[in-house]
Amino acid sequence: MNRLLLALSFALIAAVGVAQERSSPPATAEVYFIAPKNGASVHGPVTVQFGLKGMGVAPAGVKFDNSGHHHLLVDTDITELKLDAPLPATDKILHFGKGQTETTLTLSPGKHTLEIVFADYLHQSFDPPLHSKKITITVE
Numbered sequence: 001m002n003r004l005l006l007a008l009s010f011a012l013i014a015a016v017g018v019a020q021e022r023s024s025p026p027a028t029a030e031v032y033f034i035a036p037k038n039g040a041s042v043h044g045p046v047t048v049q050f051g052l053k054g055m056g057v058a059p060a061g062v063k064f065d066n067s068g069h070h071h072l073l074v075d076t077d078i079t080e081l082k083l084d085a086p087l088p089a090t091d092k093i094l095h096f097g098k099g100q101t102e103t104t105l106t107l108s109p110g111k112h113t114l115e116i117v118f119a120d121y122l123h124q125s126f127d128p129p130l131h132s133k134k135i136t137i138t139v140e
Contacts, residue, residue: 022084022127023120026066029054031118031132038135046105046139048072050096050116055130060097063121068130070096071123072103073115078131086123095123107139 034049036042050070058067071087072094081087089095096103116132119125 022124024128025118025126025130026054029066029118029130031070031116031130033114033116033132033135036114036135036137038133039137041138041140044106044109044139046107046137047102048105048114049102052101052118055118057099057101058121059099060095060123061121068118068120068126069099070101071117071119072096073113073117073134074105074107075113076115077113078115078117078129078134081117081125083125083127083129087117087119087125097123109139111136111138 030051030053032051032053034051035047050072052070054066056064056067057069058064060069073081074092074094076092081093087093087095094103113134113136115134117125118130125131
């Protein structure tokens with residue numbers, strides 16, 4: 001029994017330790033904001049709409065070629081993320097794993113930055129990363 005548990009433990013460690021191969025997005029793929037526009041002054045709650053060209057949207061966990069789902073970075077810089085691992089879900093990294101293309105945010109008054117990262121079925125960024133331009137909005 002102890003040998004079985006030991007073998008299972010090693011197998012689990014090996015499975016977790018193996019990095020998943022990251023997919024490349026098509027060269028023509030683009031992710032962008034439909035709304036709000038960069039520099040906009042908005043009243044809360046803020047409706048955010050995601051745009052995508054050259055790929056399809058699919059729920060997390062569902063593997064289709066050239067597809068993925070959106071992640072929204074709120075007041076976070078993409079350079080702070082470990083893109084070779086699944087993106088964590090936090091209050092600053094919002095996951096839209098059901099394939100959503102729109103959300104409503106409650107943000108405090110003031111300036112905020114938003115950026116979209118498009119990720120694969122495992123919540124991993126593509127390689128190279130497929131992300132929008134960072135936009136700045138002001139919530140009044």
